[in-house]
Structure formats: C-alpha cells, structure tokens
Amino acid sequence: MRARSAVVGSFVEDALSWYRTGAQATLLRLLRSPCSGVPHDVAAAYATLARRTSDLLEQIDRGQLALPSEDRDRVLAFAQRMRRIRSLPADLQERALRDAVVQTFSLPSTAEELPEAHAVDRERAEFELADPLTPEPASGVAAWQKHFSASALNTYAECARKWFFKYACAAVEDPGSAASAYGSAFHLALEDFHGEFPRPAGAQEPLMRRRIREYVTWAFERNRDGFETPVEFELQVRRAQRTAARYIDWLLAQEREAPFEVLGREVAAELVLDGHPFVGYIDRLDRDERSGGIGVVDYKTGSIAMTPAEYCNQVRRFRDFQLPFYYWARTAAGDRVTRLLLIPLKDALLDVRPIVLRVGANIAVAELERSRSRMIELSDELASGKIETFKSTKDPSACVFCAYAAACTTKPPAEGQRFAS
Numbered sequence: 433m434r435a436r437s438a439v440v441g442s443f444v445e446d447a448l449s450w451y452r453t454g455a456q457a458t459l460l461r462l463l464r465s466p467c468s469g470v471p472h473d474v475a476a477a478y479a480t481l482a483r484r485t486s487d488l489l490e491q492i493d494r495g496q497l498a499l500p501s502e503d504r505d506r507v508l509a510f511a512q513r514m515r516r517i518r519s520l521p522a523d524l525q526e527r528a529l530r531d532a533v534v535q536t537f538s539l540p541s542t543a544e545e546l547p548e549a550h551a552v553d554r555e556r557a558e559f560e561l562a563d564p565l566t567p568e569p570a571s572g573v574a575a576w577q578k579h580f581s582a583s584a585l586n587t588y589a590e591c592a593r594k595w596f597f598k599y600a601c602a603a604v605e606d607p608g609s610a611a612s613a614y615g616s617a618f619h620l621a622l623e624d625f626h627g628e629f630p631r632p633a634g635a636q637e638p639l640m641r642r643r644i645r646e647y648v649t650w651a652f653e654r655n656r657d658g659f660e661t662p663v664e665f666e667l668q669v670r671r672a673q674r675t676a677a678r679y680i681d682w683l684l685a686q687e688r689e690a691p692f693e694v695l696g697r698e699v700a701a702e703l704v705l706d707g708h709p710f711v712g713y714i715d716r717l718d719r720d721e722r723s724g725g726i727g728v729v730d731y732k733t734g735s736i737a738m739t740p741a742e743y744c745n746q747v748r749r750f751r752d753f754q755l756p757f758y759y760w761a762r763t764a765a766g767d768r769v770t771r772l773l774l775i776p777l778k779d780a781l782l783d784v785r786p787i788v789l790r791v792g793a794n795i796a797v798a799e800l801e802r803s804r805s806r807m808i809e810l811s812d813e814l815a816s817g818k819i820e821t822f823k824s825t826k827d828p829s830a831c832v833f834c835a836y837a838a839a840c841t842t843k844p845p846a847e848g849q850r851f852a853s
C-alpha cells in the first residue's frame with residue numbers, strides 16, 4: 433500500500449519540479465508515471481522520440497506517433513495539463529500548488545483508484561522483498577576475440593569506459609542522428625560520383641557539377657529515414673549541395689596542380705598487427721599521375737583538426753589511429769603511400785581545404801611506426817581479458833554526444849558544473 437501512495441507522492445513532487453524548472457527529464461518521468469493517464473507503451477514510445485528531439489510537448493502537439501484516437505486524446509490531455517501546471521501563478525504557496533496538481537490530474541489518494549490503462553503498473557507497484565543474491569567474484573572482462581579497428585581504438589583512447597559500453601557490452605547504440613545520416617549520404621554521393629569520374633578534368637566541369645548534384649540528391653533520398661522531419665531533410669540536402677559545389681571547386685584546382693586518378697572507393701583495409709587482425713574501409717585511394725605515389729583519402733563530415741600540425745599532434749598523442757592504420761594497411765598491400773588526406777565536408781560556407789600530410793615531410797615514418805606500436809599495445813591489452821576496470825575519461829567534452837552518458841555513473845562533471853559547488 434505504501435508503494436502505491438508513493439507513486440502518487442512522487443508524481444506530485446515531480447509535477448512541482450516541472451512547474452519550477454520546466455526540465456525535459458522531469459517531464460519524461462511524469463509522462464511515464466502511472467498517474468499521467470497515458471498508457472505505459474504510448475508513454476515509452478513518446479519518451480524515446482523526445483530523447484532524440486528534446487521537445488516532448490511539441491512532438492505530442494504534432495501527433496508524431498500514429499495512435500488510436502483514445503490514446504491520442506489521453507496523450508493530448510497530458511500535454512494540456514502539463515502546460516496548465518507550468519502556467520500556474522508564480523506566487524502560489526506550496527500547499528496551493530500541490531492542490532492544483534492533484535486537481536489538474538484528478539489524482540487518487542491511493543493507487544487502487546489509478547486509471548484502468550495502468551492496471552499493469554498497479555501490479556508492478558506491488559512488490560515483495562527478496563533475499564539478496566550472492567555477489568559473483570570479480571574478474572576481468574572476457575578477452576576481445578573479434579577484429580580490431582582504428583575507430584575502436586580511437587574510442588578506447590578517448591574513453592575506456594565508452595569502449596566497454598560499446599564493444600564489450602554491446603549496449604544499445606545511439607539510434608543515429610541527422611549528423612550521422614548526413615555523413616552516410618555524403619559518403620555515398622562521393623563514392624558514386626568518383627565511380628563516374630575517376631580522373632576529374634577541367635573539360636568536364638559542367639557535367640561534373642550537374643552529376644554531383646544528382647548524386648547528392650539520390651544519396652540523400654536513400655538516407656531520408658535518418659532525418660527527423662522533412663524540413664531538416666531539405667535543409668541538409670541544400671547544405672550538402674553547397675558543400676558539393678565547393679568540393680568540385682577544390683577538385684578542379686587540384687587537377688590543375690597535381691592530376692590524379694581515383695584507384696578505389698570504399699577500399700577494404702586489412703592488416704594483422706602482432707597476431708591481432710584489424711579491418712576498416714578507406715574512403716578513397718588516389719594515385720598521383722606525376723609521381724605514382726598513393727594518396728589515402730578520408731572524408732570527414734564532422735569536426736576535425738584544422739591544420740596538418742594539429743592532426744599530427746593527435747597522432748603523436750595516440751588520440752587518432754585512422755590514417756596511420758590506413759598507411760600501414762596499404763603499405764603492407766604493396767603501395768608506396770606518399771600522402772594522407774582528410775577532406776572536410778562539414779561546412780557549406782567554407783572552401784574545401786583538405787588536411788594533407790606528406791609522409792616524410794609533415795609526418796615522419798617513425799611517428800607512424802610509434803602509432804603502430806601503440807595500436808599493438810592497446811590491442812594486447814584489450815585481448816588480455818585482464819582488464820577489471822574501464823576508466824572514464826577525465827575530459828567532459830567526450831561525454832557531450834556519448835550515447836552511454838545516461839548509463840554512465842562515473843562521467844566527469846560537465847565543464848559548466850565543475851566549479852559550481
């Protein structure tokens with residue numbers, strides 16, 4: 433019985449907190465409470481949706497989920513009530529506030545009176561205490577048996593705990609974002625484009641400009657599901673079209689300066705390092721027509737280093753293994769790799785200016801060797817099965833977009849909160 437009245441009590445407390453702060457997390461708790469009047473499965477579906485869009489009430493107003501009319505009315509009534517509570521006068525006394533919440537939601541005094549839609553929740557609210565389980569003896573995480581990848585090591589270098597969530601637990605992954613859909617679509621468009629234009633040439637400029645527009649349009653259509661709304665989709669397509677036009681500008685300038693041929697797109701990169709198999713895919717492989725040297729190209733639609741020196745520094749600090757891995761994979765395949773390129777494709781307002789590392793000039797082979805040795809050390813460590821604790825990063829910026837932040841109890845305080853208490 434106490435558990436039942438506790439349900440109502442905590443709902444009222446949350447409603448008061450919502451009245452004061454308007455916090456989305458509180459609103460989601462309220463939605464999922466048996467007192468909300470919204471069926472459990474509908475509440476769970478809207479909560480999942482709102483976590484991606486961060487505005488629950490707007491999602492409800494828009495009727496983002498197709499629901500039977502009875503459920504739709506319940507969820508709309510919830511939104512209306514929450515707005516009513518939020519707009520209560522600012523000078524109401526605590527007692528009057530509580531009464532207003534109870535009245536607005538016609539709250540029962542005990543859980544026996546909870547609405548029919550929550551019969552299951554009522555049952556859940558009753559529980560019996562059980563004997564505690566005997567804790568299992570502590571041991572290391574099972575040895576990593578599968579392939580390694582440079583991006584997995586990048587994750588481990590960024591935050592060992594994130595690696596643990598993502599690769600050892602196979603925890604539920606981030607459902608994806610508009611940024612990742614944008615990246616996938618743009619990669620696809622360039623893959624198709626260079627299939628048709630392996631040797632970009634000034635004489636083909638009008639055709640290249642027309643075709644890249646078509647490839648971008650087509651690639652985004654294929655990734656349409658990755659965008660939340662038609663407006664967002666349209667905005668991202670336009671952004672990609674502008675960026676693609678700048679990419680052609682750069683391609684033509686590059687062709688005049690140092691003509692090249694595209695040898696491969698989405699090329700599989702495989703390498704065994706001290707018994708550890710690594711796999712990956714290289715966005716593009718180029719051959720310089722004058723020197724015959726091979727260039728490894730990685731398209732980047734997110735934030736990246738701004739200069740070759742900055743990227744080299746990340747390699748030296750063992751924060752990025754992507755291009756060193758590609759270098760060693762292609763070298764092992766018999767290529768003479770002379771250039772490593774990151775091509776930024778994020779900002780439609782800036783010219784495309786690749787980060788180019790010339791092997792032996794911007795980055796020494798010895799540095800690439802150190803990176804390879806570190807990859808071996810890290811994969812030895814992960815394959816040992818002896819790691820007992822995967823430590824959290826100390827850098828709060830790594831947590832901002834971390835899909836596991838909600839489950840992570842040891843993340844560092846956010847930058848803004850560090851000196852707050």
Ligand code: SF4
Pocket residue numbers: 591592593594597824825830831834835836837838840842843844
């Ligand atoms: S929230 Fe931060 S500390 Fe926790 S796993 Fe993610 S990146 Fe690591």
